Amino acid sequence: MNTFLINTVILLALVVTLGYLNEKVTRFPDEIALMMFSIVIGGVLVISGIAFQGTESAMKFLSGLKYFDLEKFLMEGVLCFMLFAGSCHMRLLDFKTHARTISLLAVAATFLGAVFYGLLFYGAGKLIGLSMTLPVCLMFGSIVAPTDPIAATSILKKFNLPSGISFIMEGESLLNDGVGVALFVFFSGMVTAQKSGGFFQVMAKELLGAVLVGIFVTTVCFYIFRHTKDEARQIFASLLAVSLSYLLCENFEFSGAIASVVCGVLFSALRNYREFKGEALSLEQFDNFWSVLDTLLNSVLYVMLGLSFIHILQMPHVLVLSLAAILANLIGRAGSLGISVLFTGPLPDGYDKISFIKLLTWGGLRGGLSVALAMSAGSMVDENTCNIIMGGTYAIVFFTTVIQGMTMPRVYQNIQKGIGKKG
Structure with missing residues (x-):
């Protein structure tokens, strides 16, 4: 059968x-x-x-x-479509208003979060006797640094977050996927440098190759996307762009994940540029298709994660490892935001920097990308280290999605009361 x-x-x-x-x-x-x-x-x-x-x-x-094959489902199936869907909806005309803040959060905070997490987990590992090198811990940090746009958007919409803050949080989540993947390639290059002939060679091949493939394929496919009047064919062109980019990168050993993000960002930029120039683009079906597909794939992923979670509990020292991973994530997220907001300038909707840090720290949910990156790390490290990375990633995804997600309304209400008293 x-x-x-x-x-x-x-x-x-x-x-x-x-x-x-x-x-x-x-x-x-x-x-x-x-x-x-x-x-x-x-x-x-x-x-x-x-x-x-x-x-x-x-x-x-x-x-x-x-035992659903979660790795095959992500790495050989839907990851490229999830990454494309997460990055193709950003409206750059709206982005311009909060470009400085979103860029700092998506780039600087994600980078700092990965470094802080890696250093904290490295220190915790020394205390509890884990044999993990600093490059491996930094790679682990890059795995859990990017926030999940679908989970964050879905939960935030439940309690009417102010438009400015909401757009910043959504924008950060959409853009830091690509940054997280680039950081993963960067730090995994340190881990595999000896096997692959050098760190910079790995970076040039994985990152630059993926960007070039993504640009070339998107340019060709967007020509059809722009000139066809058939809305279904527009969707087909976008599906071809992301799947072909991912396939070519897998064949040439580039980063297919980065190419997928490049495709999504370019589609978003090109469509917004055409709209800015006054060119009418009928994209309702396109947006609806990718929104529904993204929701479906994420829903299936969360079910698969839940069914697989019970096996993580069978790992040795799982409670200690999970606690260390969760604490390192919270401290690293808060620390990276604390430094980044020093350079953002005034924040919208009456938020001061402390309130902003609290909201984004607790609202920094993790999802499918972190799990996919953790799985792809399996070929770079030994089995014991891979189990530690997978266990820590599962713990963070579970804690941020369930615990932080369920308590997010109360945290938000407390922050709003504090802002109201200051006002």
């Missing part, structure tokens, strides 16, 4: 059923609900597996249901 179709049916059934249950009963943000319910289901499956140990058919079914 077709395994792919079976897995697709199971995942879609979980996405639809759990989403409907959440809509009618619990009413959490969808990402939180899908992950929480899937973790519960994963736990039930483990208990059921123990109960049905003597039944071979039951064990085979439960094993197949628990």
Whole structure:
């Protein structure tokens, strides 16, 4: 029987059923609900597996249901489309108003966050006896540094965040995906430099090659996108651009993730430039398609993460490692924001710098990109180190999505009360 179709049916059934249950009963943000319910289901499956140990058919079914190929789903399937969807919606005409703040957060704060996290986790590793080098810890920092645009946007819209602050948070999340991928290539180049012939050679090949491929393919495909009057063909052209860029990069051993982000940013820039020049572009179907596709892929991803989460708990010293990863993430995020906002100038909507740091620290949710980068690190490090990176990444994604996501409204209300008293 077709395994792919079976897995697709199971995942879609979980996405639809759990989403409907959440809509009618619990009413959490969808990402939180899908992950929480899937973790519960994963736990039930483990208990059921123990109960049905003597039944071979039951064990085979439960094993197949628990071990979806998450790495293949991301790295060989949907990662390029998720990255493109996250970066193709930015309206550069609106971006201009907050360009300085968003650029500082997306570039400087992401870089500093990766470095701070790497240093903190390196120190924590020394204390608890982990054999992780500083370059590996910095690579780990780049994995968890970029925030997730879908989760952040979905949760923020639930409590009517002021437009200026909301746009800054969404803009940072959309742009720092590409920065995070570039940092991952940068620091992973340090880790693999001895095997690959040198750090700068790795950087030039992975980063520059991906950018050139993304620019070339997008330029060709956007010509069709611009001149066709068929809205479906516009969508097909964008799908061709990102998938072809990713495929070429995989073939030439460039970074397909960076090429996908380049495609998305270029599509956004070119379409906004044409609109600025007064050229009418009918893009309602295009925007709706990529919005729905992004939501679907992220929903499936959160279900898969939830089902896989139970296996992370079986790692040795998982609680200590998870606590160290979560604390390092919070401290690193707050520290990177604290330095970056010194150079942002006045903030919108009456926010002072301290309130802004608090909101963005707790609102810095992590998602699918971090998991994908963690998985791709597996080929660069030994099995034990890979397990540590995967466990820490899972812990951060779970904590930021579920714990921070669920408490975000209360944190926001407290910050707003503080701003009101100062005003």
